[in-house]
Amino acid sequence: MSEDKNTSMNLYAYVKTKRMFYEKFYINFVTAHKFVYWFEKNKNSEILFYHEIETNTAVNNEFECDYYLKVSIKSNKPQKNELNRVYTYKKENFIKYEVFDKILVANTMEDNNGKIECNFDIIYDLKLTEDISSLPEKIDFNLVITLFLTFKYLKVVRQENVLKFLEILILRMYAQQYGIDSNNKYLVLENLFKPDILKNLEFFNKKNLISALLNNFMIYHVFYEDNLILLNNSKDDYETDFFNEHISYKNLLINDYRVFYKLERVFKNVSISNYFHILLNEIDIKSLIINNFEESEKHKADFRIFKRSTVSFKSIIISNLLYSSKRILYELNKAIDLKLEYFGLCNLSVENNYFLIFLKSQKLKGIILNNVVLKIDIHFFDVYMNKNKTLKYIELKNVETMFTWIEFIDRLNIEKIILSFNSESVEENFIRGFYGLENTLGVQYLEIRFFNYRINKELCKILRNFPALQTLKLSNNQPDKKMNRKFHKVIENMKQLSTLIIEHEYFSNKFLNSVFQNKRIQVLHINNYNYKKKILKLEVLSNPNHLTHLGLRSINISASSLVQIFRLKNLEFLSLKFCDLEAIKNFKTHHVMATNIRCLNLKGSILNSFRDFDILEKLNYLEKLTLSGLQLHLCSLNKLNSNCNLTLKKLSYIWGILSADDLNRIKYLEVLIQLNISRCEFLNTSLCELGRNCNFLSSLKYLDLSYVELTLNDFLYLQSFKRLRNLKISFFRSHGHKFVFSMNSYSNNYFFSRNIYRERTKFKLIEYFGEINSSENYIFL
Structure with a gap:
């Protein structure tokens, strides 16, 4: 080792030892003291904080090695001559806390005071979060710990200001670590964000830490159902179909080669790369998806994202390569620390043996090939499949293969098989491969999308080899009229079957009744x-408690069948799409026993059955409601059960007429996130009539007003939605208004126009809006 390297290592050891000494000294000093603060609300809706004059109280031994914070509401305060006033919390604070805000909004004099006990100076932390400009240039290691503890126990409010605060915190920590005058070069970021520190953060603030890091490096991103998507810019489209329900991890989707290279440049810094992966682990993002990747003379990838020792990806999916897959498969083989459970390729071709070499180097539980052309000797792929002892999940969609590995499937541990065929030849290969099997299989999940296949005796014979199935999904097939009886027998022999999804065209009512009566089936x-709708005629259900999910599409449902459906006590999901619902005579609301439905979809259905009663009155726990069509007056929003105020998150009401009563009802929904009222018409009212007291002004993120005529006041009212992220609007020339429309209530907004009318009626948003503060949200015109 060179002298310079020895010096560097000795300096690192010295700095590390010195840091550990000061940290230990500081922690011991702080934890040896007990800080007691009293607080109370005054007449000006402020919370005053007082510090006990005597501050040298020793802490119990149980707290000597750690920080702690305890909040008590409604405590008996000492005499004021024993206290010093030290801080005032106001409703205008930059960062707000739920514990204090509840006290500020309470109308009663009870529970308007309390006490905080801790072993650190929490008032200092509160002052920092009151005014972001007071954040020090040098961030102390212990400050990060106590800030996160304060966030946890005072319940920091979810707001954009928390993200802004964390952005500056990380930026200053980064500058402190790598600044010219820094003495903390070895106090690396990832040491400040160990799991024992991050445990004090709520899940949403862990996501905020990731956003803060990416924002500092100007990498555009969105979270979709806790999956992280990196985009080149705000206008890029992305596909959520990549997120595989059969892979238990959340995903990091790198959507474009340009953002891939941005991330590569950031990851040149090992500390930041490690810090990023630590945070990904904290929110269970362990699946990596690389989409639209390409290389050129200008862009050469190092694939650092594969090679860091902190990388803990359990799944990698590569999709839509613009050139050969050879390079990326070669780099995967070089990443010796990768220990994957799932690997997938989508929409590309494989021309070399790097693919098989990589497969052999991993002990995969699942392999996904979707629209992949295997330009390799298929024999070697079959050999790999035959010898693999760890595979539990196979997904092959539109892949040219001979299925010879099926001969050995009874020796494997495969639990899930998903197949999709894009030609008759591949479909026939599958039938031939399975038809010769004699042994039964332990497969629990089977999903097949046929090219164009009629259920016949061959398929029935194949399915008899799957007695352990829990889930069976068959689509794009035509049941043979003569096969009802045999197919029914196959289903009956599947003693563990709980989920059945099939296509209906020739199935008889006798067969369908047997399926509905099957007590094992829950979904x-x-x-x-087919454009022809058969009539479903259900007999009286002997046990109306087993079904939890029911979906019917394009079927005429008789009145007697509807009565049976509404008897399903444990039904949580009901979807009747494009169905004709026959009117039920003398049927009253109290006859409905399916009151636990959480998701109801009546899209495109003819709702004759709701002429005499309204189903919405009986549903107490709705979380998602979808209604559309020309008969929505038969299923009125103003009849929504009041219990839905605290449960309904997604509401879609399309092609309907909205009255003042409807708006007056839905404004009480408190947790609404998505609202779609596209193609609706307001009847003697308008959107702004929701009013300033509308309960979902602070929760709504997605609003679709496509083809809805809005007034000037409606446009101004849009500012009231504090957290709106996606807005769709159709603009009508007849307005003729020009006005200032300020979006200052949003923190990050993107505005762009999309033409949806004929040339003579096209307009740009900027012609109508004089002032726009733009950076992250979407408005479609």
């Missing part, structure tokens, strides 16, 4: 894609 979907 049942019957889809008809």
Whole structure:
């Protein structure tokens, strides 16, 4: 080792030892003292904080090695001559805390005071979060710990200001670590964000830390259902179909080669790379998806994202390579620390043996090939499949293969098989491969999308080899009229079957009744894609408690069948799409026993059955409601059960007429996130009539007003939605208004226009809006 390297290592050891000494000294000093603060609300809606004059109280031994914070509401305060006033919390604070805000908004004099006990100076932390400009240039290691503790126990409010605060915190920590005058070069970021420190943060603030880091490096990103998506810019489209329900981890989707290279440049800094992966682990993002990747003379990738020792990806999916897959598969083989459970390729071709070499180097539980052309000797792929002892999940969609590995499937541990065929030849290969099997299989999940296949005796024979199935999904097939009886027998022999999704065209009512009566089936979907709608006639259900999910598509449902459906006590999901619902005579609301439905979809259905009663009155726990069509007056929003105020998160009401009563009802929804009222018409009212007291002004993120005519006041009212992220509007020339529209209530907004009318009626948003503060949200015109 060179003298310079020895000096560097000795300096590192010295700095590290010195840091550990000061940290230990500081922690011991702080934890040896007990800080007691009293607080109370005054007449000006402020919270005054007082510090006990005597501050040298020793802490119990149980707290000597750690920080702690305890909050008590409604405590008996000492005499004021024993206290010093030290801080005032106001409703205008930059960062707000739920514990204090509840006290500020309370109308009663009870519970308007309390006490905080801790072993650190929490008032200092509160002052920092009151005014972001007071954040020090040098961030102390212990400050990060106590700030996170304060966030946890005072319940920091979810707001954009928390993200801004964390952005500056990380930026200053980064500058402190790598600044010219820094003495903390070895106090690396990832040491400040160990799991024992991050445990004090709520899940949303862990996501905020990731956003803060990416924002500092100007990498645009969005979270979709806790999956992280990196985009080149705000206008890029992305596909959520990449997120595989059969892979238990959340995903990091790198959507474009340009953002891939941005991330590569950031990851040149090992500390930041490690810090990023630590945070990904904290929110269970362990699946990596690389989409639209390409290399050129200008852009050469180092693939650092594969090679860091902190990388803990359990799944990698590569999709839509613009050139050969050879390079990226070669780099995967070089990443010796990768220990994957799932690997997938989508929409590309494989021309070399790096693919098989990589497969052999991993002990995969699942392999996904979707629209992949295997330009390799398929024999070697079959050999790999035959010898693999760890595979539990196979997904092959539109892949040219001979299926010879099926001969050995009874020796494997495969639990899930998903297949999709894009040609008759591949479909026939599958039938031939399975048809010779004699042994039964332990497969629990089977999903097949046929090219164009009629259920016949061959398929029935194949399915008899799957007695352990828990889930069976068959689509794009035509049931043979003569096969009802045999197919029914196959289903009956599947003693563990709980989920059945099939297409209905020739299945008889006798067969369908047997399926509905099957007590083991909890999830049942019957889809008809033929323009002819058969009538479903259900007999009286002997046990109306087993079904939890029911989906019917394009079926005429008789009145007697609807009565049976509404008897399903444990039903949580009901979807009746494009169905004709026959009117039920003398049927009253109290006859409905399916009151636990959380998701109701009546899209495109003819709702004759709701002429005499309204189903919405009986549903106490709705979380998602979808209604559309020309008969929505038969299922009125103003009849929504009041219990839905605290549960309904997604509401879609399309092609309807909205009255003042409807708006007056939905404004009480407190947790609404998505609202779609596209193509609706307001009847003697308008959007702004929701008013300033509308309960979802602070929760709504997605609003679709496509083809809805809005007034000037409606446009101004849009500013009231504090957290709006996606807004769709159609603009009508007849307004003729020009006005100032300020979006200062949003923190990050993107505005762009999309033409949806004929040339003579096209307009740009900027012609109508005089002032726009833009950076992250979407408005479609």
